[in-house]
Amino acid sequence: MLYRRFGRTEIKMPVLSCGGMRYQQSWNDKDPISPASQRNIEACIERAIELGINHIETARGYGTSEEQLGKILPTLPRERIIVQTKVSPEADPAEFLATFERSMKLLRLDHVDLFALHGVNDETRLSWSLRKGGCLDAALELKRQGRVRAVGFSTHAAPRVITAMVQDGRCDYVNLHWYYVNQLAWPAIQAAAEQDMGVFIISPTDKGGRLYEPSDKLVRLCDPLSPIVFNDLFCLARPEVHTISVGAARPADFDEHMKALPLLDGEGAAQAALAPILRRIDEELERVLGRAWLETWHVGLPDWEAVPGHVNIREILRLYNFARALDMTAYGKMRYNLLGGGGHWFPGNRADRVRELDLAQALAGAPQRHRIPEVLAEAHALLAGQEVRRLGKH
Structure with a gap:
């Protein structure tokens, strides 16, 4: 395993982390835990430790994950593992702290390394996080008490929100989405690097393209690497990124990610492996979508709140681009049909009614304003299915 300094936390972090969102018994933390499910989660942790992946990440909102981890983590040498849990901010910091106490009781630990x-x-x-006496102040008090070693935040937000949280200066690290198919948050990562914060990329394999079930075209374009290894290298080749999450549902899920490590160990090896793949993907995107569209589709787009019908234009066009050019339709459908049911985790609506909406004012600053309504309609025809709601709490 390779390790990197996790920013100012000074924690020696493995470049692959064990994410706790896919191996739990249930998203409902009241559900009984079966012996088979418990054996599986323990096998995942044992395999991670065997590979040197000693960062184990979970959250109060991950259903039975904390309770199940609480049956194995206390049996491991505490100094050898890095444990992270997460609690959603609340209007009332007392409720936030009560939820933290619930997490600690379930994990059966006296402290967590990352909170x-x-x-x-x-x-x-x-x-709720930044105001005086808010949830960040409450978390920092836990740090002063020694109950957490470092305080950070996780986010699915627009860059302006992430950057505001980073520039507040009190957080030690950030968990955020950034990978080949979604590079919007790069300025926020650069801001975090300036603050010497740890940077942890979440869900690179699932939200990063459903890469465990890649399209045939993507497989061909990434050859001789798998899409998973390509994306791992894309993230970890940047020194600003310290670790990425492997959301393992079973012990074997770590294996493909481990293939990225030899290419990270040699100087320039990752860039050399990435360069021809990036060139092929870029050429295919241009062939299918056209250079003018690729260079301007995102320019001048309003945030979803400012769009009639709250259509999340930027996200829909992003999904459309990869579905059309790289046959990533299954990924596009998975994400597109969360719109309208994703709450603050995945906000805005689909383009069901786009032909009924007057988007002229919202798109006034967009070079592609005349084409975008038709592309939105095409995206809906390509990606629409039954609307789904995001799993988990909050």
Whole structure:
């Protein structure tokens, strides 16, 4: 395993982390835990430790994950593992702290190494976190008490919200989404690097493209690497990124990610492996979508709140681009059909009614304003299915 200094936390962090969102018994923390499910989660942790992946990440919102981890983590040498949990900010910090206590009881630990405010996704939760006496102050008091070693935040937010949280200066690290198919948060990562914060990329394999079930075209374009290894290298080749999450559902899920390590160990090896793949993907995107569209589709787009019908234009066009050009339709459908049911984790609506909406004012600053309504309609025809709701709490 390779390890990197996790920013100013000074924690020696493995470049692959064991994410706790896919191996739990249930998203409902009241459900009984079966012996088979418990054996599986323990096998996942044992395999992670065997590989040198000693960072184990979970959250109060991950159903039975904390309770199940609490049956194995206390049996491991505490100094050898890095444990992170996360609690969503609340309007009332007392409720936030009560939820933290619930997490600690379930984990059966006297402290966690990393504690994050979970889902600082919008202006409301930003205010709950940063205001005087708010949830970040409460978390920092836990740090002063020695109950957490470092305080950070996780986010699915727009860059302006992430950057505001980073520039506050009190957080030690950030968990956020950034990978090949979604590079919007790069300025926030650069801001975090300037603050010497740890940077942890979440869900690179699932939200990063459903890479465990890649399209045939993506497989061909990434050859001789798998799409998983390509994306791992894309993230970890940047020194600003310290670790990425492997959301393992079973012990074997770590194996493909381990293939990235030899290419990270040699100087320039990752860039050399990435360069021809990036060139092929870029050429295919241009062939299918056209250079003018690729260079301008995102320019001048309003945030979803400012769009009639709250259509999340930026996200829909992003999904459309990869579905059309790289046959990533299954990924596009998975994400597109969360719109309208994703709450603050995945806000805005689909383009069901786009032909009925007057988007002229919202798109006035967009070079592609005349084409975008038709592309939105095409995206809906390509990606629409039954609307789904995001799993988990909050």
